[in-house]
Amino acid sequence: MSKPNSRPTNVNELFKQVLLQGTLLGAAIATFGVTIGFIVAGEPGSASALIGAAIAIVFNGMTALSVWIGGKLPLGGFYGVVLGGWIVKIVLFIVVIGLLRDVEFIHGPTLFFTLVASILGGLTIDALAVLRARIPTFDE
Amino acid sequence: MENTLIVADLASLGYGLAAIGPGIGVGLVVSKTIESIARQPELASKLQVTMWLGIAFTEALALIGLATPFIF
Numbered sequence: 001m002s003k004p005n006s007r008p009t010n011v012n013e014l015f016k017q018v019l020l021q022g023t024l025l026g027a028a029i030a031t032f033g034v035t036i037g038f039i040v041a042g043e044p045g046s047a048s049a050l051i052g053a054a055i056a057i058v059f060n061g062m063t064a065l066s067v068w069i070g071g072k073l074p075l076g077g078f079y080g081v082v083l084g085g086w087i088v089k090i091v092l093f094i095v096v097i098g099l100l101r102d103v104e105f106i107h108g109p110t111l112f113f114t115l116v117a118s119i120l121g122g123l124t125i126d127a128l129a130v131l132r133a134r135i136p137t138f139d140e
Numbered sequence: 141m142e143n144t145l146i147v148a149d150l151a152s153l154g155y156g157l158a159a160i161g162p163g164i165g166v167g168l169v170v171s172k173t174i175e176s177i178a179r180q181p182e183l184a185s186k187l188q189v190t191m192w193l194g195i196a197f198t199e200a201l202a203l204i205g206l207a208t209p210f211i212f
Contacts, residue, residue: 010185011188011189014189059199059203060196063192063195063196064196067188067189067192071184071185071188075174075178079174082170082191082195083166083167086166086195086199090159090163090199090202090206093202093203093206094155094159094206097206097207097209097210101209101210106210108211109210109211111207111210112207112210112211115203115207116204119200119203119204120200123196123197123200126193126196127193130189130193135185135186
């Protein structure tokens with residue numbers, strides 16, 4: 001297994017690293033969010049921060065997984081997995097948001113800001129991983 | 141009652157707008173990647189990684205847009 005901070009030299013290592021680092025960062029943001037949420041809104045704030053971070057981790061991870069799995073398939077399969085995964089993800093997200101919207105133990109602003117922080121953190125991890133990667137230009 | 145219905149309609153419109161822009165964006169990113177892979181299949185892995193970064197940034201907009209009901 002590659003070290004968390006080593007430079008990935010192939011696509012498999014890159015996606016493994018991104019998924020690992022994204023999950024760790026999401027957990028760190030969730031911890032921070034739970035603390036802030038508890039100070040701001042008590043227990044609903046903590047629960048909302050956890051849910052927000054979990055949603056962001058799952059959705060960022062699904063994107064990386066769909067490209068990783070799709071990349072091993074022929075071109076048609078790749079297209080189907082990446083775009084099909086995107087549709088499933090958005091529909092799932094709308095359903096989750098619809099279900100959570102009127103739930104009593106949700107503190108909206110805490111959930112929203114934890115979600116946004118986790119998404120932006122995940123994007124930073126993705127961009128840094130790609131910039132650091134040393135993937136050969138030509139496949140073997 | 142009428143105001144509530146108007147707000148509900150606007151919210152539905154917001155969901156649609158939050159999904160349609162990134163939807164077009166992701167479609168363009170993927171179609172261009174496939175076009176590029178068809179031209180130069182040996183570059184596939186590099187192009188897929190670049191595409192994944194493009195999709196991640198584009199769909200972030202959709203996720204943020206769809207979560208806005210929590211602050212309004």
